[in-house]
Amino acid sequence: MFLTKYSPLHEFRDFGTKFNSLMREFEDEESSLNGFKPVVNTREGEFAYHVDVDIPGVKKDDLKISIDGKMITISGERKHKKEVKEADYHRIETSFGKFERSFTLPDGADVENITATSKDGVLEVTIPKLKSESKKITNIKVK
Template identity: 55%
Template sequence: MSMLLSKWEPFKELKEMEERFNHMFPKVSELESSLVDFSPAVNTREGDYAYHVEVDLPGVKKKDIKVEVKDNRLLISGERKEKKETKKDNYQRIESSYGKFERSFSLPDGVDGENVKASCDDGVLEVTIPKLEKTKAGKQIKVD
């Protein structure tokens, strides 16, 4: 009598069940990704008189964006609460995406943190951080 040996895999059935579930409901992972926090894309550039930070925030309303300068850092945070609804004669579809974000940047030396300006247009936030004017002429110090 010969005995066949097979490798015992305790989680094999669980793995197969997960694969079947993912095959039957592929949209579950997309739904989960829309509920988690997101990290918006950021572009930075230096101009002659200021630094510019542009943040892509599609679906984020101005009232849900917070920009502050604290401890020599630029902090940008907010929340996306987007809901799209489509109604046709024989169906209705509602898609929602939510998520909080927070980005922070160390400010370089020589910036005017008191006069930072921010504006948002078409889902793009632009933060302008002016540079302090450099004095070219030296300053004479009186000796007492």
């Protein structure tokens, strides 16, 4: 007969691994249920800031861009297309739904002249920079 020392923590030895595995499965399922979350790229040019949003399948009429203080919010909806089921099995992997992305406007942004264009499934929001006075170098005499 073998004697084994009882350890209540023995049951939890692999808990972290099992929990992380479960959470990965939940996140994968959740991302497909949450709907559409477009990818956003931002860049700074010499005269403007640019926000590029990948929105394939979203019509211009389904987009809204609003500014509240120092925040710009881009929202919209990619609507579900009517599908025709012709086989015994039907699966849709494209995500649909409402989305909203908000960003803090940088200092020096010209809020009055922001423009947006949508072409080939990409929304480009252009945020011009305010024109600053040319910087003059002034020498100060030390007394």
